[in-house]
Amino acid sequence: ELKVEQNPLFLSMQEGKNYTIYCNYSTTSDRLYWYRQDPGKSLESLFVLLSNGAVKQEGRLMASLDTKARLSTLHITAAVHDLSATYFCAVARGWGFGNVLHCGSGTQVIVLP
Amino acid sequence: NAGVTQTPKFQVLKTGQSMTLQCAQDMNHNSMYWYRQDPGMGLRLIYYSASEGTTDKGEVPNGYNVSRLNKREFSLRLESAAPSQTSVYFCASTLRETQFFGPGTRLTVL
Numbered sequence: 001e002l003k004v005e006q007n008p009l010f011l012s013m014q015e016g017k018n019y020t021i022y023c024n025y026s027t028t029s030d031r032l033y034w035y036r037q038d039p040g041k042s043l044e045s046l047f048v049l050l051s052n053g054a055v056k057q058e059g060r061l062m063a064s065l066d067t068k069a070r071l072s073t074l075h076i077t078a079a080v081h082d083l084s085a086t087y088f089c090a091v092a093r094g095w096g097f098g099n100v101l102h103c104g105s106g107t108q109v110i111v112l113p
Numbered sequence: 114n115a116g117v118t119q120t121p122k123f124q125v126l127k128t129g130q131s132m133t134l135q136c137a138q139d140m141n142h143n144s145m146y147w148y149r150q151d152p153g154m155g156l157r158l159i160y161y162s163a164s165e166g167t168t169d170k171g172e173v174p175n176g177y178n179v180s181r182l183n184k185r186e187f188s189l190r191l192e193s194a195a196p197s198q199t200s201v202y203f204c205a206s207t208l209r210e211t212q213f214f215g216p217g218t219r220l221t222v223l
Contacts (some may be wrong), residue, residue, distance in 0.1 A: 004155070031210050042203065043156075043214045050210065088155050092210075099144055099207045100171065104157030 002027050004091055006104035013079040013111045021074040021107045023089035032072045033090045033101065034063050043088065046074075079111045115139055117215035119204050126194045134189040134218050136204030144207045145187035147171075148177060149200040150217075156203065162187055180209045196220045 010023040035043040046057045049065035062075045090101040122181040138143035158171030204215040
């Protein structure tokens with residue numbers, strides 16, 4: 001069974017500081033996703049990481065993937081209030097499984113002034 | 114191009130009632146999915162359809178049925194709703210590695 005664990009589950013950030021969210025998964029995976037969810041809203045795709053060593057950046061967010069350690073990180077640089085949301089990582093295996101996502105529990109991020 | 118649409122947005126049912134959640138996508142995607150999200154948790158897969166004409170059970174299929182009506186539409190049916198099915202339901206579709214999610218249906222079963 002593929003398990004995905006995120007930590008921390010809750011993160012209170014100060015504006016202007018840097019933080020990291022960690023995502024560990026239990027078995028070999030072919031793709032790792034990061035999503036953002038605002039309260040009462042749907043999931044917004046942030047990044048798809050497809051290979052070992054992959055790094056993607058968008059604005060203040062940077063995601064990386066280490067498939068050997070089965071670990072992905074989401075790094076937030078100089079946090080701002082607009083980044084307050086819940087962040088989910090998810091993994092998927094192969095194509096024969098229909099690209100089914102296995103999600104972590106999410107990290108609730110609050111950015112304080 | 115509306116992406117993934119879901120109806121209804123909100124629904125309240127009494128225990129034992131039935132209902133169907135509708136999902137449609139206009140992106141010509143082959144695969145479609147139904148997930149549920151409970152408070153403080155990530156998504157859990159209920160059913161998925163890798164292509165038109167096929168459906169498969171996910172992690173939590175009990176109490177649900179699905180129909181892949183055509184390539185565009187994938188419906189989720191609760192035959193006899195139970196309070197444990199109170200949740201937010203998301204439909205998604207995918208082409209290769211990118212998944213697109215609908216806006217969700219917030220369902221309460223009393």
